[in-house]
Amino acid sequence: MPLVTRVVEVTTSSELVFEGVRVFDGEHFLDGERWVLVAGGRVTAIEHAAIVPTAAETRSGGVLLPGLVDAHVHLSFSTAHAVFRGGITSVLDLGEPLAYAFADHAPLRFQAAGPFITAPGGYPTRSWGANGYGLEVASAADAREAVAMLADRGAAMIKVAIEPGQGPVLDAATLDAVVSAAHARSLKVAAHALGAAPVRAALEAGVDVLAHTPVERLPDALVKEAGARGVTVISTVRAFGGNASTRANLAALAAAGCPVAYGTDLGNDGIAPGIDTAEIEILEEALVGRERALAAATSVAGALAGSSGRMSVGSPADLVWYPRLDSPGDLRRDIQVWTGRP
Numbered sequence: 426m427p428l429v430t431r432v433v434e435v436t437t438s439s440e441l442v443f444e445g446v447r448v449f450d451g452e453h454f455l456d457g458e459r460w461v462l463v464a465g466g467r468v469t470a471i472e473h474a475a476i477v478p479t480a481a482e483t484r485s486g487g488v489l490l491p492g493l494v495d496a497h498v499h500l501s502f503s504t505a506h507a508v509f510r511g512g513i514t515s516v517l518d519l520g521e522p523l524a525y526a527f528a529d530h531a532p533l534r535f536q537a538a539g540p541f542i543t544a545p546g547g548y549p550t551r552s553w554g555a556n557g558y559g560l561e562v563a564s565a566a567d568a569r570e571a572v573a574m575l576a577d578r579g580a581a582m583i584k585v586a587i588e589p590g591q592g593p594v595l596d597a598a599t600l601d602a603v604v605s606a607a608h609a610r611s612l613k614v615a616a617h618a619l620g621a622a623p624v625r626a627a628l629e630a631g632v633d634v635l636a637h638t639p640v641e642r643l644p645d646a647l648v649k650e651a652g653a654r655g656v657t658v659i660s661t662v663r664a665f666g667g668n669a670s671t672r673a674n675l676a677a678l679a680a681a682g683c684p685v686a687y688g689t690d691l692g693n694d695g696i697a698p699g700i701d702t703a704e705i706e707i708l709e710e711a712l713v714g715r716e717r718a719l720a721a722a723t724s725v726a727g728a729l730a731g732s733s734g735r736m737s738v739g740s741p742a743d744l745v746w747y748p749r750l751d752s753p754g755d756l757r758r759d760i761q762v763w764t765g766r767p
């Protein structure tokens with residue numbers, strides 16, 4: 426099937442007109458067709474009436490969305506250009522060595538947590554993450570120092586590993602110290618927590634984000650508590666096999682009120698760079714609807730990744746355009762993607 430991608434980095438000298446296009450604004454499809462003008466790397470008009478095109482480039486019809494956002498990647502296992510060509514304009518990277526995490530990865534808007542904070546010998550330091558993907562802390566004082574260092578380097582979020590199956594885990598006092606130090610620097614904390622016990626530990630510590638949909642079916646009371654706390658869940662369903670208990674957790678957490686962000690955990694086997702249409706299909710089912718699935722991959726993921734994931738007058742011209750969007754599979758067909766400012 427055709428996969429034609431135009432990579433255009435909009436500069437102050439270029440203008441674009443989308444005429445008679447359907448617009449998804451990051452939450453909803455706007456009614457009817459719109460004329461959208463881009464200039465100076467920003468969206469400058471979204472009108473019902475025709476704008477006389479003055480631009481060198483025009484697209485007619487089709488569907489225009491904010492650039493898609495993946496809220497869980499390990500970009501060092503792929504490349505920024507491969508991800509961008511797949512319709513993704515912004516990512517949140519949830520695990521990298523320091524030198525990679527706090528570098529520029531144009532054309533993506535790239536924000537990162539840096540290495541996982543973990544116990545000495547804890548996940549992922551004994552497996553795939555042996556070379557700098559984990560930052561081992563042995564005490565609450567170590568934890569505070571680690572968070573301060575990451576914040577000073579430019580971390581957009583703090584990532585903790587709570588993975589009892591793959592080594593020691595942080596004790597409650599150390600986990601509490603991570604969360605309070607992060608919150609004191611206005612940083613959210615995302616936890617790798619796949620089972621009910623790690624999720625309970627994460628919630629008790631005041632973690633803000635579950636970096637994955639948990640794999641082990643969660644008790645109802647725990648789901649309710651996650652919802653009451655407003656914990657955001659990053660989907661990553663396919664990276665962990667997409668089994669029934671994971672999907673049931675995602676649906677239950679969403680129904681309990683947890684915001685759900687699209688994330689692939691790019692870097693795992695079987696996850697290709699760019700938008701993952703099968704993950705979007707899973708989100709459509711779990712969140713009950715296409716608009717909510719697309720919101721997960723735009724405004725909700727954008728809120729975590731430090732990019733708007735929304736389209737309005739004045740927003741950066743991070744845009745993806747499709748000649749048609751009848752099913753999630755169309756998100757990989759004939760993609761054209763722009764970023765207003767890498």
Ligand SMILES: [Zn+2]
Nearest residue numbers: 499519520690
């Ligand atoms: Zn990950």
